[in-house]
Amino acid sequence: MRKVGMEFNIGRIAVVVLSAIIAFTSFTFSAVAAQPTPANIRMDFIIGGKHAPWYVAQEKGFYAKRGLAATIQAGSGSADTVRTIAAGGADFGFADISTAIVARSRGTGVQVVGQLGYVAATILWREDSAIKGLKDLQGKSWAISPGQAQWFLMPAYSRINGIDFKSIKIQETAAPIQPAALATKKADFIIMFRASNDEVAELAASKVGSKLKRVFMKDTGLDIYGSGLVAKEEDIKKRPDFVKAYVEGTMEGLRYTRDNQEEALQILLKQKPELDQALTMLQLRNALYEVMLPPESVQSGLGYMKPDIMEKTVRITNEYFDVARKVTSKEVFTNQFIKR
Numbered sequence: 001m002r003k004v005g006m007e008f009n010i011g012r013i014a015v016v017v018l019s020a021i022i023a024f025t026s027f028t029f030s031a032v033a034a035q036p037t038p039a040n041i042r043m044d045f046i047i048g049g050k051h052a053p054w055y056v057a058q059e060k061g062f063y064a065k066r067g068l069a070a071t072i073q074a075g076s077g078s079a080d081t082v083r084t085i086a087a088g089g090a091d092f093g094f095a096d097i098s099t100a101i102v103a104r105s106r107g108t109g110v111q112v113v114g115q116l117g118y119v120a121a122t123i124l125w126r127e128d129s130a131i132k133g134l135k136d137l138q139g140k141s142w143a144i145s146p147g148q149a150q151w152f153l154m155p156a157y158s159r160i161n162g163i164d165f166k167s168i169k170i171q172e173t174a175a176p177i178q179p180a181a182l183a184t185k186k187a188d189f190i191i192m193f194r195a196s197n198d199e200v201a202e203l204a205a206s207k208v209g210s211k212l213k214r215v216f217m218k219d220t221g222l223d224i225y226g227s228g229l230v231a232k233e234e235d236i237k238k239r240p241d242f243v244k245a246y247v248e249g250t251m252e253g254l255r256y257t258r259d260n261q262e263e264a265l266q267i268l269l270k271q272k273p274e275l276d277q278a279l280t281m282l283q284l285r286n287a288l289y290e291v292m293l294p295p296e297s298v299q300s301g302l303g304y305m306k307p308d309i310m311e312k313t314v315r316i317t318n319e320y321f322d323v324a325r326k327v328t329s330k331e332v333f334t335n336q337f338i339k340r
Contacts, residue, residue, distance in 0.1 A: 097225045114304075178201070248337065
C-alpha cells in the first residue's frame with residue numbers, strides 16, 4: 001500500500017512539474033510573441049504639418065496595438081526615401097509615387113500600398129517678375145536640389161505643357177533655402193508642395209513684402225496620384241501582416257487627425273517643438289482639405305487607389321519620366337491592405 005501511495009505522489013508531482021513547464025513555456029512564447037516589431041518610417045521631406053498623421057498614430061498607439069514599435073524619420077526628398085527603404089535603412093516610407101515608379105523601373109523592389117492624394121506640387125514665382133505664364137518659365141532660373149520629387153516632375157510637366165525644359169537654368173539649391181532664394185530674387189521660380197514648403201515659401205515672400213503666383217501641376221496636366229505609402233515588395237510577399245499594420249495604423253492616424261486637428265497639432269509640436277505653430281496648422285489643414293483626402297478616399301476607403309488613375313499615373317510616368325524600362329501598374333501598387 002505504501003508503494004502505491006508513493007507512486008501516486010510521484011505521479012502527482014510529475015503532473016505539477018509538467019504543468020509548470022507547459023505554463024512557463026506558454027508564457028515565454030506569449031512574451032516573445034507580444035514583443036513589438038521595430039518599424040522605421042521615413043518621411044518624404046523635413047517634418048511639417050502634413051506629417052501629423054504619423055505622429056498621431058505613434059502617440060495614440062495605433063501602431064503599437066498592431067504590433068509595431070514605430071520610429072519616424074525626416075527625409076530629404078522622395079528619391080532619397082525610396083533609396084533608403086530599398087537599402088534597408090527604413091521599413092516604410094511616405095514618398096512621391098512617380099518617383100517610386102521610376103525607382104521600380106530601375107530594379108528597386110518597392111511598391112505603393114496606399115495613396116494620399118493627387119500631385120500636390122505647385123510652381124511659384126514672384127508676382128513682380130517677368131513670368132506671367134508657364135511658357136515664360138523658359139530661360140528662367142529654377143532653384144532645385146537633385147533627389148527631390150520635383151527634379152523628376154518638372155521634365156515631364158514641361159513636355160506635357162510644351163515648355164523647353166533644356167532652356168531652364170538649373171540653380172542647385174538646398175531644399176530648405178529654396179523659398180528664401182525665390183523671395184530674395186536669387187531664383188526666378190521654385191516648385192514646392194502644398195501642405196509643406198509651399199506655405200513656407202508664401203511666408204518667406206510675405207516677410208520681404210513680395211507676393212507670389214501659384215500654379216498647381218495637378219490642374220495643368222499632371223492630374224495623377226502624388227504621394228503615397230511605400231513598402232518593400234519582399235515584405236508585401238513574406239510579411240504581409242507587417243505591411244498591413246503600417247497601412248492601417250497610418251490611416252487610423254489620418255482619420256484621427258482629420259477629426260481632432262487641434263489635438264493632432266499639439267501631438268506633432270510635442271515631438272517637434274521647434275515648428276512654428278501657425279504655419280504648421282496651416283500646413284495640416286491644407287493637407288487634409290486640399291491634398292490627402294480625394295473623393296475616392298472618402299468613398300472607397302482611405303488610401304484606396306483607383307485602378308484607372310493608377311494606370312494613368314504609370315502611363316504618364318513611363319512616357320514622360322526618365323524610366324529605365326516601362327513598368328506595368330500591377331508591378332507598382334496593391335490595394336490589398338486598404339480597408340473598404
